[in-house]
Amino acid sequence: MPNPPVPVILVTGASRGLGRGIAVQLATAGCSVAINYAGNLDAANETAALCRAAAPNPAAQRFIPVQADISSADDRRRLVSETLAQLGRVDALVNNAGIAPKIRADITEATEESFEHLIRTNLQGPYFLTQAIASHWLTEPRPECALPSGFKIIYVTSTSANTASISRGDYCISKAGLAMAAQLWAIRLAPENIQVVELRPGIMATDMTSTVKTKYDQFLADGNVPQNRWGTPEDVGLAVRAVIEGRLPFSTGAVIPIDGGFTLRKL
Template sequence: MIMSIPVPQDAAEPIRPVAVVTGGRQGLGRGAAVHLARKGFDVAIADLPALQDDVAIGELLATLRETGAKAEYYQLDIADLGAHAAFVDQVWADFGRLDCLHNNAGIAARPLVDVLDLEPEAFDRASDINLRGTFFLSQAVAKSMLADPSRLTDGVYRSILFVTSIAAELVSTDRSQYCITKTAVSMASEVFATRLGPEGIHVHEIRPGFMRTEMTASASTAPIDKKMEDGSVPLGRWGSTDDVGQAVATLASGALPYMTGQPLWIAGGLNIAQAT
């Protein structure tokens, strides 16, 4: 069952749902934003750089608008909890609705450090962005969705999506802060799914595998290339921004309506337990 975007009786045009994509300037976030726009969403991009200082943001907005989507950019550090309310209010003011939050923003473990040598500052930074910022922005958006009376009548699918990682389940001792925060976000998706399900708001977790992005390019790819060669990834290739973007758009559109709070692995089969 694929849920269609309803046409109100008093309007000539169908409702265009609005999606917020955090960390949407590049990589997996950019891919998600493009696929959401192609799926019929208007898109609000949130990221760290100032719009006037970054050519990539302007190029992305142009790409999104070419699909017919309304697209706006907002400078936001999700670790700044005090900025969340004003950001959510501004999205509502600019778009008139908010139907999907795609929690993509996050940082990798850089440099790679053995768990016995990890400094508190590195742990706290990962927690502030990957977990704390993501959790409380989701809380703010969820409250705004619940306060919108149109959700009871317009038939538009509403959702909150969390990007975790294969690291939410697969251990890496030199990325301990990343593994721990992503595991916690996985539980957050279950908590929000349980709370919001009765309100008709779906929550989804996406677990990307080995992805070729700007972030993964900042560390050696040799160990992952070896996994491709030895069959650890049955599909035998790196994942792409399109692989994750298509999954995001599928979930946000309501194409899987009887699913909430469950991880969707976009990992080429890496999570399959293989006998040795």
């Protein structure tokens, strides 16, 4: 009998940071990965090299960088078509790509330009990329899924979805909207045996937080995160891998915090 197809996972924003951690964990799990990147091909190639080094079956697994700006409708269409053309299938989508405001500004001074840019990238992009991938899966004849537990969509949001930061109002609103997008798609796709899960990272050690490291180091030192450390791309990658491998089969629509206990209610 022929070998079963290798699952293909499309990960947006996979050239560095959380996306790279996700891609490497998926490679370790035996998947092929479409490594979406916006502009840094060298970084995407570095992710591909790390994935190849981690892959248990490098002869069968493939790791392909695919350039696309998910805030652009044309780029989203091309991202889907190029992934299918190069890898032949998509078995899961990880909506990870996101940006922070270029300037942290009090909400009395923040600009509409920044707001619009973040909404297009952090919310509109993943919402309609999900639509494109789901529509592909729901066509007749429907493609067969290479994942034993069925097609999956994962949203990587942020504790900012429900934790207000007045110097990043646009970011918080974009992530709150993304959390609702995950709920909407979970309800719509559950009857189709397509699982949708939201992962909600907390304070993560990435390029995005490097400019405010001192602030968050002090935040940790003050005891605000019970596990008392920064989160890592590997932490998020391991959570994505658990969902992809079908370890939460009855949890569509679940919101899973990856924040070291930051959002726990306590006295």
